[in-house]
Amino acid sequence: MSDIAATDALAPKSGVEGLVDDWSADKQTYHVPWGKAMMWIFLVSDTFIFTCFLTSYMNVRWTATEPWPYPSEIFALEFGGVPIPLILIAIMTFILITSSGTMALAVNYGYRRDRQKTALLMLATAAFGASFVGMQAFEWTKLITGEGIRPWANPFGAPQFGSVFFMITGFHGLHVTGGVIYLLIVARKVYLGHYEKKGYEIVEIAGLYWHFVDLVWVFIFALFYLW
């Protein structure tokens, strides 16, 4: 009987009581694998980097006395002579969300120890990510060669538009590219069974990074392209 009482007392409490317990007890605070805690802390620091970019964009846009160009026109694509506003960006948004979905499924199948499905779903995620970067390259090419947009000037209005655009989407694109490489490496190791002993938290950790990239895009899409 005393055994049961002891395990009950040791079981972590939930909610606010758990929060106090986790922080005040002289022991490990986060009850997650260390890799996951470190990934979260990295993502919090990355949140600060992207927020610095987005707030400086806000500041630059509100202080620019030259008029801000119309993003929905500049990012339009023509289909049969009719320009459809922001269509490429919308497609990129849907692609990234699709990739987030396949990643979430990969995490789930990872914990079920279904190696083949996990690796395949991660591969699909990486493929969607790569196509996202490809579309971004197409978009950059079109803006640079077609519309003459440069980081220091553009023919439509405030020159800051170009610097903000290239910096923010470039940094996000780098994150996607890094994520694709990361996913491919982990997918290969999953497929080869390297995590059979260690467990499949690594898929969830890689997933956290990938969802974060999607998360940042949500803010870029809303604040830069739509605003």
Added chain:
Amino acid sequence: MSAEAGQQHPLGIYYKVWVLLFVLSGFSYATDFLPDGILRWALILLFMVLKAGFIVAIFMHAFWERMALVFTILGPPIVLFLLIAFLGAESQYTWGTRVLYRGQDPNAMPVTVEEFHAMEHAAEAEH
């Protein structure tokens, strides 16, 4: 086994949130066809916050994590709202002084894509 204590949930919730994110993205894109104004900006922010919330809560499993970790993740970024508020207030002031002392036109309109292409054609015709 502690090694297997990761986040494991029924697949259904992922499919539901996936569909929801698609729908929200569709709505988000649709705001581009609204005229500029409070309604449009409010909707842009609303759909942005909803999408971000579902991604963090469900896809990144923050909803199921212990509060100690959740507060570590969501706590520090709260100070960023202060940064946004300060920079926002400051930028209005900077803009005002630029208009006042540098004589910039506060009502200038940007060049539209159509105008830009028309100018390009005109420049080509001159050659």
